[in-house]
Amino acid sequence: xxxxxxxVDFTRARTRRxxxxxxxxxxxxxxxxxxxxxxxxxxxxxxxxxVALRDExxxxxxxxxxxxxxxxxxxxxxxxxxxLTYLAxxxxxxxxxxxxxxxxxRAQAAWWLPxxxxxxxxxxxxxxxxxxxxxxxxxxxxxxxSVLTALDRSPWxxxxxxxxxxxxxxxxxxxxxxxxxxxxxxxxxxAAVLVGLLPVAVLPFLAPSAWSLAVxxxxxxxxxxxxxxxxxxxxxxxxxxxxxxxxxxxxxIFLIDVxxxxxxxxxxxxxxxxxxxxxxxxxxxxxxxxxxxxxDIVAFLRLQPAPVGxxxxxxxxxxxxxxxxxxxxxxQLGVVLVAGCATAAGTGTVARxxxxxxxxxxxxxxxxxxxxCSRMLMPALSLALWMSAxxxxxxxxxxxxxxxxxxxxxxxxxxxAGAVRAATRPHTDWTTxxxxxxxxxxxxxxxxxxxxxxxxxxLSMAPILLAFYLGTVHPWLILAQTIASATAITVQASxxxxx
Amino acid sequence: xxxxxxxxxxxxxxxxxxxxxxxxxxxxxAAGEVLAVVGFNGAGKSTVVRTLAGRQDPxxxxxxxxxxxxxxxxxxxxxxxxAVFDGDVFFPGLTAREHLLLxxxxxxxxxxxxxxxxxxxxxxxxxxxxxxxxxxxxxxxRRLLLAAAFIRPASLLILDEPEQRLDPMMRDALTDRxxxxxxxxxxxxxxxxxxxxxxxxxxTCVLIDEVLAHVDTERGARIIAGA
Numbered sequence: 076x077x078x079x080x081x082x083v084d085f086t087r088a089r090t091r092r093x094x095x096x097x098x099x100x101x102x103x104x105x106x107x108x109x110x111x112x113x114x115x116x117x118x119x120x121x122x123x124x125x126v127a128l129r130d131e132x133x134x135x136x137x138x139x140x141x142x143x144x145x146x147x148x149x150x151x152x153x154x155x156x157x158x159l160t161y162l163a164x165x166x167x168x169x170x171x172x173x174x175x176x177x178x179x180x181r182a183q184a185a186w187w188l189p190x191x192x193x194x195x196x197x198x199x200x201x202x203x204x205x206x207x208x209x210x211x212x213x214x215x216x217x218x219x220x221s222v223l224t225a226l227d228r229s230p231w232x233x234x235x236x237x238x239x240x241x242x243x244x245x246x247x248x249x250x251x252x253x254x255x256x257x258x259x260x261x262x263x264x265x266a267a268v269l270v271g272l273l274p275v276a277v278l279p280f281l282a283p284s285a286w287s288l289a290v291x292x293x294x295x296x297x298x299x300x301x302x303x304x305x306x307x308x309x310x311x312x313x314x315x316x317x318x319x320x321x322x323x324x325x326x327x328i329f330l331i332d333v334x335x336x337x338x339x340x341x342x343x344x345x346x347x348x349x350x351x352x353x354x355x356x357x358x359x360x361x362x363x364x365x366x367x368x369x370x371d372i373v374a375f376l377r378l379q380p381a382p383v384g385x386x387x388x389x390x391x392x393x394x395x396x397x398x399x400x401x402x403x404x405x406x407q408l409g410v411v412l413v414a415g416c417a418t419a420a421g422t423g424t425v426a427r428x429x430x431x432x433x434x435x436x437x438x439x440x441x442x443x444x445x446x447x448c449s450r451m452l453m454p455a456l457s458l459a460l461w462m463s464a465x466x467x468x469x470x471x472x473x474x475x476x477x478x479x480x481x482x483x484x485x486x487x488x489x490x491x492a493g494a495v496r497a498a499t500r501p502h503t504d505w506t507t508x509x510x511x512x513x514x515x516x517x518x519x520x521x522x523x524x525x526x527x528x529x530x531x532x533x534l535s536m537a538p539i540l541l542a543f544y545l546g547t548v549h550p551w552l553i554l555a556q557t558i559a560s561a562t563a564i565t566v567q568a569s570x571x572x573x574x
Numbered sequence: 575x576x577x578x579x580x581x582x583x584x585x586x587x588x589x590x591x592x593x594x595x596x597x598x599x600x601x602x603x604a605a606g607e608v609l610a611v612v613g614f615n616g617a618g619k620s621t622v623v624r625t626l627a628g629r630q631d632p633x634x635x636x637x638x639x640x641x642x643x644x645x646x647x648x649x650x651x652x653x654x655x656x657a658v659f660d661g662d663v664f665f666p667g668l669t670a671r672e673h674l675l676l677x678x679x680x681x682x683x684x685x686x687x688x689x690x691x692x693x694x695x696x697x698x699x700x701x702x703x704x705x706x707x708x709x710x711x712x713x714x715x716r717r718l719l720l721a722a723a724f725i726r727p728a729s730l731l732i733l734d735e736p737e738q739r740l741d742p743m744m745r746d747a748l749t750d751r752x753x754x755x756x757x758x759x760x761x762x763x764x765x766x767x768x769x770x771x772x773x774x775x776x777x778t779c780v781l782i783d784e785v786l787a788h789v790d791t792e793r794g795a796r797i798i799a800g801a
Contacts, residue, residue, distance in 0.1 A: 082680045085672075086665060093667030093706070185663040186673065186722075190680030191653035311647050 079192035083200075086187075109516070125219045129226060131403060142396040142407050142543055143473035150397040153280060156224045158394065160240065161276035162387060164247045167213070168268055171251035173340050174324055175317030177202050177309045184315045195307030198314065202252070202306055206299065209248050214241030217279065225280070235288050236279040242291040243275040249298045255309045255317070256302075331521055334427050334500055341424065351376045363440045368449045374425045375453035384421050385461055388414035393468045408540050411465070412533065418461055419490045419532045422454035423498030430499045433572040447495070447568050455491025455564075462487035466539070478548040482539050482556050489535025489560030492567040497528020499572055531563035579604050579641075580730050580761035581626065586635035588618060588625045594633055595621050596782050603778070605729065608752060608762040610776035612794045617782045619765045620660070620734050626763060627657040627732045639730060653681075656728035658736060662715045664707035670694070670718050671703040674725055681726045693721040696751070698744065713739045724751060730761050737768045749774045769795035 141148055177198050179187065187197050217240035221233045228236075250268035257264040275294075281287040323339035352373035360366045395402060395410040402410075429435055429450065436446045466483030469475060507519045538556035542548050582602040589595045596618030603609045613619045625632050628646030637644045645651050664673060674693055678686035694700045697717040707715055716739040723731065733752075737745050745768065752775045756762055766772050772779065772795045779794035 078680065078682060082676060085676060085679065086668065089669075089672050090665060090667035181663045182665045185661070186665065186676055187680075189652055189656075190677070191649045192680055193649075308647075 076193045076196065079190075079194065080196040082187065082190060082192065083196050121219060125222055128223055128406075141402070141404065142546075143469060143475075147397055147472040150394060152224070152398045152402075155391075155394045155398050156220075157276055157280060159220075159391070160243075160279060161273060162391075164243050164272045164276055165269060167209070167244050168247035168251050168272065170340065171209075171248040172254055174321035175202075175255070175314075176205055176248050176251050177255055177306050177314060178317035178321050179314045180318050180322065181315075184311070184318060188311045188314065193307055194309075194311075194314075195304070198306050198309065199303065203303070206245055206248060210241040210245040213244030214238055217241065221279070235285075239279045239288050239291050242288075242295045243272070243278065246275060246291070246295050246298060247272060249295070249302050252302055252306065252309075253298075255313050256305060258310060258313065330503065331517065331525070332503065333525065334430065334498060337420070338427060338431075341427075364445055364449070367439055367441055367446060368452060371425060371449050372453055374428075375457075378424045378428065379422075385418045385457075388418045389461065389465055389468075392465055393472075396469060397472065404544060408543060411543065412536060412540060414465075415462070415490060415536050416529060416532050419454070419458055419494040420497060420528075421494075422457050422491065423494040423528075425453070426450050426495045426498035430572070433499075436572055443571070444568050447570075447572070448564075451491050451495050451564065451567060453491075454494040455488040457487075458490040458494065459484040459487030462490070462539070469543070473546075475546060476548050478553065479539075479542060482542055482548055482553060485553070485556045485560050486535050486539045489563035490532050492560075492563040493528050493530070493532030493535055495528075496531050496563075496567045496570065500524050500527045531566060535560050535563045580639065581763065582638045583626060584636045584638075586622070586625065586637060587633040588621045588630070589633050590621075592633065598635070599780070599782070601778075601780055603730075603761045603763065605759045605761050606756050607777045608756050608764060608775045610772050610779040610794060611763065611765045611782055612767075612772065612779060612798050613782035619782045622782055623657075623732050623734055623763055623765055624659065627655060627659075629657075629659070653727075654729045655732065656723045656726055656730070657732040657734075658719050658723045659734045660738075662707075662719055664715070664718075666706065666708060669704045669706055670699055670710065670714075673707070673718060674721055677722045677726055683725070683727075689725055693725045696724075696747070697721045713741065713744075716740060717744065720748065724755065728760060730763070731755060732763045734765045735767060736764070737766060737771055745771060767798050769798055772798065 214237040217237040221236040278287040278291050327335035356373040392411045392414045439446050462483035466479045503518045509516045509518050579602050586599040587594050611619050624630050628644040674690040683689050694703050
């Protein structure tokens with residue numbers, strides 16, 4: 076243990092000395108100043124938005140019109156909040172598992188791991204820092220949610236809820252670390268983590284009573300006390316895998332590249348899907364375009380992650396419509412819009428992979444427009460199905476017309492084009508002078524790059540959201556929806572792939 | 575496993591995603607021996623030695639080091655096995671000397687500074703000892719990696735094409751160093767495309783191919799020289 080600590084301290088001290096020699100106090104001041112200014116701007120804007128939303132929710136007419144018939148508004152709002160909190164905790168656990176959470180960098184893997192010493196001092200400080208960071212950030216992020224979902228609570232109660240959620244997030248990360256240790260029986264432990272987080276999701280809503288906070292802090296303390304002495308036992312290969320993924324993800328965030336981030340966090344294709352569609356793919360074909368379409372279909376079937384994400388967003392959208400007292404309609408529409416954009420982004424996996432090598436499309440013996448249309452086919456079909464399911468569910472529980480389902484299917488086609496457009500965003504040009512924004516300095520055209528794809532998805536959803544709002548489907552809305560989706564498809568089909 | 579054997583591989587099959595990259599491998603090496611692994615590009619030599627070093631799992635078969643299964647995370651395994659592979663990754667803020675000091679301290683050498691100075695001198699890095707890896711040439715970075723493998727004690731040394739990026743003089747020095755290390759009792763597994771390095775160091779030679787065969791070192795040298 077002592078030798079290991081010496082090695083770590085030696086490396087840290089020398090690295091610190093090197094870094095100090097390369098940066099000045101002035102650089103440090105500029106970094107601190109610009110980051111603090113950006114943080115204050117973000118916090119003030121977020122605060123204003125929360126206050127405005129809270130005022131809107133406080134002043135609204137309870138029991139007003141919603142997206143579905145009043146008799147279907149049967150779900151207590153608390154159920155939705157608990158479900159959302161649980162999903163957030165599960166999301167934290169899954170992402171933590173994907174990026175480690177116990178990791179080493181490439182250099183550490185090459186120079187530290189082969190040494191015949193205890194690995195705990197090598198991984199513990201970074202992991203401990205990560206736990207603290209997750210706890211603090213999760214607590215801070217939960218405050219607005221707490222304020223909006225429990226309007227009548229005191230500030231102390233909100234603080235208690237936020238700390239409870241922060242401790243829950245810490246538990247989720249600790250659970251992910253335990254999964255790293257339990258390689259052999261990972262399935263059992265994964266189920267245990269997912270089930271264990273369920274009661275934790277309820278506790279923030281019971282936070283006004285001190286016992287819920289005490290319970291979650293005690294459990295967190297026990298789990299962390301169990302885990303910290305064992306982090307040195309995480310297998311070296313697992314430490315390196317986590318380090319590679321977290322390094323890739325951190326670089327993507329630093330470069331504000333959403334597609335790269337999704338590539339970093341993308342799960343490997345599951346072994347069971349590796350042969351999916353093999354017969355269909357092997358069937359002889361005469362035309363090149365058929366072969367390309369077939370290849371895209373098979374790639375989509377093999378690369379798509381589990382349908383948990385789309386189903387989860389579908390459930391959230393429907394639940395947001397069913398809760399009582401009703402949310403403001405605009406907020407309900409906002410939930411549907413966010414769910415649509417999130418689901419659309421998930422269907423661009425094949426396009427995101429092929430976008431890494433745009434030259435591949437140029438090699439295909441078909442026109443580039445056809446190649447781009449082929450890539451849109453499966454996202455458009457799956458999103459048409461998803462939108463049909465969503466609108467079908469809403470039609471079933473409301474007095475809305477069944478033509479809403481048709482509208483949903485047409486919207487899904489346009490959303491598919493938006494998904495592929497987002498997946499093939501050009502890389503940011505870092506060679507041009509950056510621009511100053513309230514959030515700090517960002518590369519020129521960064522915002523327009525980030526909005527690419529989302530623009531067409533939102534355009535495709537606009538007519539159907541209007542239909543939700545009106546509660547009816549005018550013939551001109553179908554026409555507008557067709558035009559919106561056709562525009563999205565045309566724009567994507569005619570936009571050259573970035574190089 | 576015979577007494578004195580450091581490494582034994584029995585009917586070892588290596589590869590990726592369940593697909594073997596070469597034929598079945600069976601080999602054994604005793605203390606003080608140098609086993610050369612030869613074959614054409616893509617034959618699977620590096621995959622074989624990566625599996626021997628515990629960097630990846632075998633598809634089937636058995637590898638034992640000092641009679642124990644390969645456990646790359648065990649402290650004993652890390653103490654006994656040193657390996658140099660293709661990639662070179664360094665701490666950006668540490669100098670060449672500091673990298674070697676790190677290894678020397680991690681292995682609890684009695685006089686780490688003396689040992690580091692000796693390795694730096696042997697690999698011709700004394701003048702560049704205070705340079706960070708980014709400032710070193712490709713060949714110098716390769717020397718630094720080799721120095722890190724030779725500075726530490728090990729009963730099994732695995733070298734994957736150590737001659738890469740080295741000039742002829744350094745290749746000769748490396749040849750002497752491998753022989754010297756073997757004489758001191760270390761078992762060495764060496765992947766190489768250099769006939770001279772092979773004939774001057776190897777006591778046994780295996781050809782990695784679709785069908786594996788044991789060959790003598792002279793024949794191995796002729797194979798990789800294309801003769």
